[in-house]
Amino acid sequence: MIHCWFVYGIGPLGQGIANAVGLALAERHLAARFNKPDNEIVDHYTYVILGDGCQMEGISNEVCSIAGHWGLGKLIAFYDDNHISIDGDTEIAFTEDVSTRFEGLGWHTIWVKNGNTGYDDIRAAIKEAKAVTDKPTLIKVTTTIGYGSPNKANSYSVHGSALGAKEVDATRQNLGWPYEPFHVPEDVKSHWSRHIPHGAALEEAWNAKFAEYERKYAEEAAELKSIITGELPAGWVEALPKYTPESPADATRNLSQQCLNALAKVIPGFLGGSADLASSNMTLLKMFGDFQKATPEERNLRFGVREHGMGGICNGIALHCPGLIPYCATFFVFTDYMRAAIRISALCEAGVIYVMTHDSIGLGEDGPTHQPIEHLISFRAMPNILMLRPADGNETAGAYKVAVLNRKRPSILALSRQKLPQLAGTSVEGVEKGGYIISDNSSGNKPDLILSATGSELEIAAKAGDELRKEGKTVRVVSLVSWELFEEQSADYKESVFPSAVTARVSIEAGSTLGWEKYNGSKGKAIGIDRFGASAPAGRIYKEFGLTVENVIATAKAL
């Protein structure tokens, strides 16, 4: 178990403070669930440094607003107020009063005016921050960038570049540092080395405390241990709901809620929520209340309309403990608001589950601003992430099985707003392969035609297949629920699904056709949408855009 988190935001700006809010949330949640009056087994601070650039990014305001709302008292942020960014003095673009803003956000604020050498002031500020337990604290630390460099300090030239040999010499002289490069003087070494025995003692004490906790609170200890180690409880997969073609038709967003609720019952570290769309994304965990200031033991997270911050916070939760499995939700089109955080999930191997509903023009009247077109392909092309678009109940359960098992690879589930039937031939095992045959009346791996689809259009492909078979054709219908998983299968398996000899292929998907050439080949045809959508009920708009059984049949016949 970690004693304290220290996050430094660098690179994609503002992500660090978002991660820190997630880490502090995780601590607060676990402490509320597991601490006992005689044994506070979870108890650490989260420290984060953020610079002027982080402060300018909108994501940092989003997460600091919700951190203030949640009252994350053990979150301590140091704002490195050096008033220099890449383009020069922040005077040119950033003159707001940051501390006043943070007061508005419900934070405690402290200002250390001499951050270059005012060590005692910094120590006092940390002490003060710790004493404020109901609010996060921002310690604004005014510093000089490149402190010590006689010619480059306080200028943008030390922001992104090395000092250079000459200026390094001048800085050494200026700071009175006579040592060779990489030489650590004995007194410095011994000063810092204090932390080794100190850290070891802390670890030992914590281990003893946990042993005591295990003795007295065996059940809670087992649960906490599974969260710390990430070991999933035996039999969790069986908790996922099962469906037959006779099960009632339903939107995959509703089927997703059945899975979320099933998983939260059996996986202790499963928690999450939506960016103000819980009732549309269908993400509420019915057996739990809201994670709030007064009820941090609960597992429904209310992120507000803060998609980008939500993603960054979930990265922090996922990285806190391997057994914390956060999910977060909005409309699929609004992945555009949080794409930078999703990419960090992929890059940091944080297994966040992105529950993205209203996944096509099938969402209807909200119109083009809410209708994703290019989003599926845009995530299929993103490295180390799984884009899953299940077609019905069994595929939704399969998508969740995959998502939970992929702890080092985030998953995005694209889910329908509209009702879909439970299809014959779909399966959890099929989803695990990414692409598979749901029906086929051919033999010898040589159908006349292959119809491929994902999600809500698999029904259309299945029906078109049935019609064409009635006319005497041999037709294979393939679900391509996750291209990434399919590409990982053996060449033999891929050939068994898409035999190279069969060039008559049609795909249907309510999104950009780009990329489908991969599975349709040069002679096949993709049915999809390469323009913005329109506002109309799902049935009407599908007809207008040619996402119909008739069009699939006509297209197949015209090949």
Place this chain on the structure above:
Amino acid sequence: MIHCWFVYGIGPLGQGIANAVGLALAERHLAARFNKPDNEIVDHYTYVILGDGCQMEGISNEVCSIAGHWGLGKLIAFYDDNHISIDGDTEIAFTEDVSTRFEGLGWHTIWVKNGNTGYDDIRAAIKEAKAVTDKPTLIKVTTTIGYGSPNKANSYSVHGSALGAKEVDATRQNLGWPYEPFHVPEDVKSHWSRHIPHGAALEEAWNAKFAEYERKYAEEAAELKSIITGELPAGWVEALPKYTPESPADATRNLSQQCLNALAKVIPGFLGGSADLASSNMTLLKMFGDFQKATPEERNLRFGVREHGMGGICNGIALHCPGLIPYCATFFVFTDYMRAAIRISALCEAGVIYVMTHDSIGLGEDGPTHQPIEHLISFRAMPNILMLRPADGNETAGAYKVAVLNRKRPSILALSRQKLPQLAGTSVEGVEKGGYIISDNSSGNKPDLILSATGSELEIAAKAGDELRKEGKTVRVVSLVSWELFEEQSADYKESVFPSAVTARVSIEAGSTLGWEKYNGSKGKAIGIDRFGASAPAGRIYKEFGLTVENVIATAKAL
């Protein structure tokens, strides 16, 4: 000329306030450039309404921070403080003190406590806001959502759904509204109709004012007129720089700066800037200073590290007048931060020019957080936007010609950090076709091999072509600088570039290979990168990832 802008943010939240900041910036800039002591020809307010959802989105904080910095005194924002969002009372996720935050951002703030019926208070607030000329004003107007509905007012059920017939009846009764649906009583009609003659008189007065302005200030009037109408000055295309294969090698970001500076000299409404990366994106207009509170007549915009807000502000500028042509810049990977605003450009037909440098792993040491992989394909799939990746000087000039001409379609230019040679065969005309042959030693439209590439990899394809020709092959090298433009060409033209009989095809592009099947066909091969990049100098990393002449040759031979 517009007298006043009124923006209401709906749909993608926070975009409306960002557009409003752009509109207010445009007014301030044009007023500073064109107003005379005796004729203030540009003089209007920008009003915007934003709700709780807009306030939670990070983009709104970004743009309100920079609006405060710029001191946009004629921007008046009404914050509809109805404390309800889709998931219920804002108490569950949004309890910050918005007015205090805005004071921190340098705004003047006013609170109208009774927004339901306090009309005089609202009038007084607007008057007060207008009196504060050096700061934008936030008028927090506390209202009841669904005011008048006896059973649904003040609840989330009126946020996204209609009242329903029964509650409409109850509301009519409650408000004492006895009329039939869609009936407008005579007194209401005449009250509102006042605005028709009032508006006509204002227009007439402005036209007379402009006629006077034209008489006295002919030169300025012509310039302002071209900004208002969007008519480009004759001969502007000739201002673009021209290159020969003998011109020095250079990064396309530097060639881009030559184009930006050339265009700003001849196009009066050309202005823009970067999100704190002007010196890396190479976007400074050398003949102009910074647009700042005291110098609003200048044309270099300093957006700070606020990519998302930058995009939304540029949409506002572009939509203010057809002749205002805004460009904005960051690293290509950080389009992830601003994707929602870019999509609004496409949806609103706002011809913003996105100058996106550091467009591949070729950027080197900054590593995977800064290296785009999936970004090219993700924008190629976005409707109504042009993704352009020029290879050298002539292609960069061509990309700018296309971008300036496309006033209803935004353009993204992906530009290299690293030096690239000026290639033989590239041309502005070629870019306008999106894809074209830069060299070919075959006859009868039947080369042995077609090599395709974009941007920095076109050099590699050209060199590989030369090598293979030495070995006796006939090789065609194609630049696919913009897939969208190429797809708009005639079938004959496309066949003349990619004859269907030629199936031996290899593409090379430093990004995701997904989508290249479209041009390579089932038998061709794509060389690219389908994983995250790495931190190393450009030459080293290209070698490690197989983006080399040797690999192109080997791949072609193995087809």
